[in-house]
Amino acid sequence: MPMDIDMSRRNKVPRQLTDAERSRLDEFIDSIHYSARYSDNDFEYRHVQLPKAMLKVIPKDYHDPSKGTLKLLWEDEWRAMGITQSLGWEHYEVHEPEPHILLFKRPISYQPPQ
Template identity: 85%
Template structure:
């Protein structure tokens, strides 16, 4: 059952509480951080958007608790989770969707 928040984000697609990374997991992800690509910002009448492209190989190193087995993508990540992966952007961004045909692309608003 979906549970939309005020930004239209389906909270049921997230972990109930942010799942921190272990030190070992963080070290394994470090090699990918320099290859994360950030799009330019774009907007509609309501929100500003951007997408973040993770290196495809990085998906195999991200802990299974971050993955949604029903969709074959990452779950919608809490800010603490996407920052732990090495995604860096200003405050206020919310991960609202994963581009299913290309699960390494995360959509933010």
């Protein structure tokens, strides 16, 4: 099932964090909030709420200045920021009124690779 991710809203390739950038994010990791999962017929969803102050230390090239939010993040990028989830989740949207809330989805029938 296609995920319909707008690839133009991502970095062309995952942008790795430097050690210094990662260390600035470490203080926020324990304050990341994960919603319960919810679903429709095709996908399961969850949202991840970052501490608002964390947005200020996330590197600028993770931000989309045209929307005033984060870009859609590659899995390597959101995991490097300290977001931890099981496999298969895709960051597909940012809740624009509250740019610290990231929306994730994965196919309801997702099976991790063996």
